[in-house]
Amino acid sequence: MRDARGDVKRPIGLRLWLSGGWLILLVLAALLAPWIAPQDPLAQDLFPSRLPPFWEAGAEPGYWLGSDSLGRDVLSRIIHGARLALIVALVAGTLTCLIGTALGLIAGFYRGWPDRIISRFVDIWMAFPPVLFAILLIAVLGTGLTSIIIAIVVIDWTRFARVIRAEAMTQGAMDYVASAQVAGRKRMGTMLTEILPNVLPTIIALLTLEMGIAVIVEAILSFVNLSISTDSPTWGGMISEGRTSVHQAWWVLVFPLITLFLTVLSFSQLGEGLKDRFDPVLR
Amino acid sequence: MSAFLEIRNLCVTLKGGAPILRNVSLSVSAGQVHGLVGESGAGKSMIGKAVLGTLPRALAVTRGEIWLDGVNLQTLRPAERRRRIGASAALIPQDPLTALNPARRIGPQITRRLVDILGWSRADAEARALELLAEVQIPDPARVMRSYPHELSGGMRQRILIAAAFAAEPKLIIADEPTTALDVTVQKQILRLIADMQARHGTALLFVTHDLGVVSKVCDTLSVLYAGKVVEEAQMRRFFMHPIHPYSAALLAATPSYKDPDGSLTPVPQSVIDQVEREVTDHDRRVGI
Numbered sequence: 001m002r003d004a005r006g007d008v009k010r011p012i013g014l015r016l017w018l019s020g021g022w023l024i025l026l027v028l029a030a031l032l033a034p035w036i037a038p039q040d041p042l043a044q045d046l047f048p049s050r051l052p053p054f055w056e057a058g059a060e061p062g063y064w065l066g067s068d069s070l071g072r073d074v075l076s077r078i079i080h081g082a083r084l085a086l087i088v089a090l091v092a093g094t095l096t097c098l099i100g101t102a103l104g105l106i107a108g109f110y111r112g113w114p115d116r117i118i119s120r121f122v123d124i125w126m127a128f129p130p131v132l133f134a135i136l137l138i139a140v141l142g143t144g145l146t147s148i149i150i151a152i153v154v155i156d157w158t159r160f161a162r163v164i165r166a167e168a169m170t171q172g173a174m175d176y177v178a179s180a181q182v183a184g185r186k187r188m189g190t191m192l193t194e195i196l197p198n199v200l201p202t203i204i205a206l207l208t209l210e211m212g213i214a215v216i217v218e219a220i221l222s223f224v225n226l227s228i229s230t231d232s233p234t235w236g237g238m239i240s241e242g243r244t245s246v247h248q249a250w251w252v253l254v255f256p257l258i259t260l261f262l263t264v265l266s267f268s269q270l271g272e273g274l275k276d277r278f279d280p281v282l283r
Numbered sequence: 284m285s286a287f288l289e290i291r292n293l294c295v296t297l298k299g300g301a302p303i304l305r306n307v308s309l310s311v312s313a314g315q316v317h318g319l320v321g322e323s324g325a326g327k328s329m330i331g332k333a334v335l336g337t338l339p340r341a342l343a344v345t346r347g348e349i350w351l352d353g354v355n356l357q358t359l360r361p362a363e364r365r366r367r368i369g370a371s372a373a374l375i376p377q378d379p380l381t382a383l384n385p386a387r388r389i390g391p392q393i394t395r396r397l398v399d400i401l402g403w404s405r406a407d408a409e410a411r412a413l414e415l416l417a418e419v420q421i422p423d424p425a426r427v428m429r430s431y432p433h434e435l436s437g438g439m440r441q442r443i444l445i446a447a448a449f450a451a452e453p454k455l456i457i458a459d460e461p462t463t464a465l466d467v468t469v470q471k472q473i474l475r476l477i478a479d480m481q482a483r484h485g486t487a488l489l490f491v492t493h494d495l496g497v498v499s500k501v502c503d504t505l506s507v508l509y510a511g512k513v514v515e516e517a518q519m520r521r522f523f524m525h526p527i528h529p530y531s532a533a534l535l536a537a538t539p540s541y542k543d544p545d546g547s548l549t550p551v552p553q554s555v556i557d558q559v560e561r562e563v564t565d566h567d568r569r570v571g572i
Binding site: 111112174175176178179180181182183184185193194197198200 | 332335336337340365366368369370372373374376377378381382383384385386387392395396399400444447
């Protein structure tokens with residue numbers, strides 16, 4: 001038996017390089033923020049306020065991407081903002097994934113009344129406008145990192161539950177599941193050892209997508225001033241502040257926006273790339 | 284000779300009342316091969332699924348008894364029933380492409396029954412799996428054990444599934460159209476392999492197929508099924524010489540012949556279909572469906 005898979009070169013690919021590279025850069029920035037940020041992100045100084053980015057006339061060294069109307073360095077604030085964005089992405093993304101996947105697997109594999117209950121909850125959930133739901137939740141829970149994470153998990157578990165339920169149903173109808181049952185496997189064991197490995201690629205793709213969405217939700221909440229306290233730098237908060245002075249200082253709005261965009265895009269692209277690599281048939 | 288599997292008056296119904304199996308009775312003696320033939324949708328596979336407890340969730344056994352090795356499965360609690368079926372029966376499925384878990388290596392998929400049910404050590408189970416793979420004529424078994432299903436051809440996978448089915452030395456194997464998904468050339472090899480394995484291990488075999496030619500090669504007895512009802516149960520030889528029911532005779536007449544490849548095919552005549560349909564309706568009226 002000749003195995004051609006060994007001959008197939010599997011380059012990591014531009015997509016994985018770019019998205020992974022950007023995210024690693026972001027992680028480094030978040031970890032090393034106090035040392036690499038050129039300025040104190042909270043230091044206000046009205047003298048160098050609304051400085052343009054470095055290539056424009058009137059730029060000051062040390063303020064590479066300019067400063068906002070309170071004289072705070074945009075680059076430093078973006079770097080410090082990466083911390084919160086990544087914490088939210090990792091913690092909220094993972095929690096959402098765990099809860100949604102568990103419920104989706106149970107609904108899709110066990111069917112019957114667990115499925116009916118979970119699916120009805122998903123239907124009800126989906127009828128809420130998600131952002132308003134988040135704002136409402138934060139209003140009840142109070143602002144703060146924990147509230148944001150809870151809000152994201154509560155809103156977004158349905159995304160996982162729906163997709164994983166459908167996948168589990170497809171896999172559950174396969175003959176190998178019947179074989180495992182005939183071989184005396186318990187249902188729980190079948191679900192974890194037979195179904196789960198086959199939905200893993202989907203889970204990974206969804207997880208990274210969810211991390212991107214978590215970053216966006218956090219930005220939206222910052223935008224409406226419901227995130228962490230106003231003085232800790234967040235991308236959403238910067239976008240919201242930059243909006244008011246976009247005609248005088250576009251860079252205050254544009255740079256955090258680009259960062260946010262690239263981050264969310266990288267998360268989803270990373271997911272797609274990883275999904276292919278984890279697919280058992282392509283592995 | 285006592286029947287290892289005995290099905291008595293089995294009725295399986297779609298939730299909502301439509302009958303799928305109508306009072307099916309059949310028995311498979313230890314070491315015998317029993318064929319189950321019928322058209323698509325006659326309920327052949329459902330009998331196997333009812334025995335193994337893997338009926339689709341929309342179906343349920345509403346009446347009848349399934350005796351496996353002297354125990355009425357219907358009276359057992361689910362966990363006990365699963366254990367008993369797992370220990371004494373196995374399945375050779377129809378489609379080797381979906382019957383192996385694509386995310387797991389071949390090895391554990393053969394050994395799991397030995398480890399899970401018979402409580403063998405992993406090393407013993409692996410040694411046994413290697414032996415079995417050699418027995419089903421798979422070259423380089425050690426390597427195949429480490430492979431994923433998609434690395435192997437359909438015929439190889441069906442051989443592996445046969446090895447897996449025989450792994451725990453079950454007393455009964457249900458083969459659900461085991462050659463349908465395969466190439467014609469491979470079909471013949473697989474068929475011979477199943478027959479050889481059955482003879483060597485002395486396993487009772489319930490062979491589900493729609494191919495009378497296949498039945499004539501491997502089976503000792505057979506049941507002809509129409510619309511979930513057993514039309515005729517017979518010894519092999521007697522069946523091919525003198526089919527009793529007109530539907531059986533019509534099925535036999537409809538089989539293309541190698542000797543006369545240009546001869547036109549004879550479809551089952553409408554009068555015969557009308558007759559079996561009438562019998563099914565009569566039956567339904569008698570039991571009050």
